[in-house]
Amino acid sequence: NAGVTQTPKFQVLKTGQSMTLQCAQDMNHEYMSWYRQDPGMGLRLIHYSVGAGITDQGEVPNGYNVSRSTTEDFPLRLLSAAPSQTSVYFCASSYGPPGSRNQPQHFGDGTRLSIL
Amino acid sequence: GIQVEQSPPDLILQEGANSTLRCNFSDSVNNLQWFHQNPWGQLINLFYIPSGTKQNGRLSATTVATERYSLLYISSSQTTDSGVYFCAVEGAQKLVFGQGTRLTINP
Numbered sequence A: 001n002a003g004v005t006q007t008p009k010f011q012v013l014k015t016g017q018s019m020t021l022q023c024a025q026d027m028n029h030e031y032m033s034w035y036r037q038d039p040g041m042g043l044r045l046i047h048y049s050v051g052a053g054i055t056d057q058g059e060v061p062n063g064y065n066v067s068r069s070t071t072e073d074f075p076l077r078l079l080s081a082a083p084s085q086t087s088v089y090f091c092a093s094s095y096g097p098p099g100s101r102n103q104p105q106h107f108g109d110g111t112r113l114s115i116l
Numbered sequence B: 001g002i003q004v005e006q007s008p009p010d011l012i013l014q015e016g017a018n019s020t021l022r023c024n025f026s027d028s029v030n031n032l033q034w035f036h037q038n039p040w041g042q043l044i045n046l047f048y049i050p051s052g053t054k055q056n057g058r059l060s061a062t063t064v065a066t067e068r069y070s071l072l073y074i075s076s077s078q079t080t081d082s083g084v085y086f087c088a089v090e091g092a093q094k095l096v097f098g099q100g101t102r103l104t105i106n107p
Helices: none
Strands: A004-007 A010-013 A019-025 A031-037 A043-051 A054-057 A064-066 A076-078 A087-094 A111-115 B004-007 B010-014 B019-025 B032-037 B043-048 B052-056 B059-064 B069-074 B083-090 B095-097 B101-106
Touching: A004 A087, A010 A019, A019 A031, A019 A087, A043 A064, A043 B095, B004 B083, B010 B019, B019 B032, B019 B083, B019 B101, B032 B069, B043 B052, B043 B059, B069 B083
Parallel strands: A010 A111, B010 B101
Antiparallel strands: A004 A019, A019 A076, A031 A043, A031 A087, A043 A054, A064 A076, A087 A111, B004 B019, B019 B069, B032 B043, B032 B083, B052 B059, B059 B069, B083 B095, B083 B101
8 A cells, every 4th residue: 555656756847847746646535635845834735636627726826737637646737847836745635625524634755846 | 714833843852851842723623633744854644633632652642622722742752753743724625734843852
């Protein structure tokens, strides 16, 4: 049971490049989400999905796109990378949204992204 | 939206000491979790505790939902307890994180 798998673990991009951060879970979780973590700060929600075909914006969605074509996968796309997007990105999943009872979030190990 | 505040922001202790970390939140919640981010950056789920008390080894947590706070206790600290501790609460289908408490345990 792999849990939540994020790839790549590290990536360096040049300003203006695009890329996709991959997230996959094998727990049949309906709810998936992406966060970014910047130095000295907690995690901030970028986008989330309550099920296949349904996505919504979080606190800091600008510059990012998501799609949810399957239950297992929730990729995060950077359209045109900017230095302000240098951060550590975490993907998380749970059976239901955080407002549901007894829905602990399971996190991937993160992707460390640097934009030059 | 819901606000989450953690204190203290930093805590430095000697091995063997006990510690208490606090999480205050601004509204009633159905979901409160404590996480440990280890020095390698991994987020480990410690407790799911919207109310009451739970214990897991040297760690325990108490949430008083009516007074909107939660406490994380670490007893007999070890160097492996070092890292950042986050609490997170739910707000409208989203988890809202506090800014964390950085705990350093010196040998």
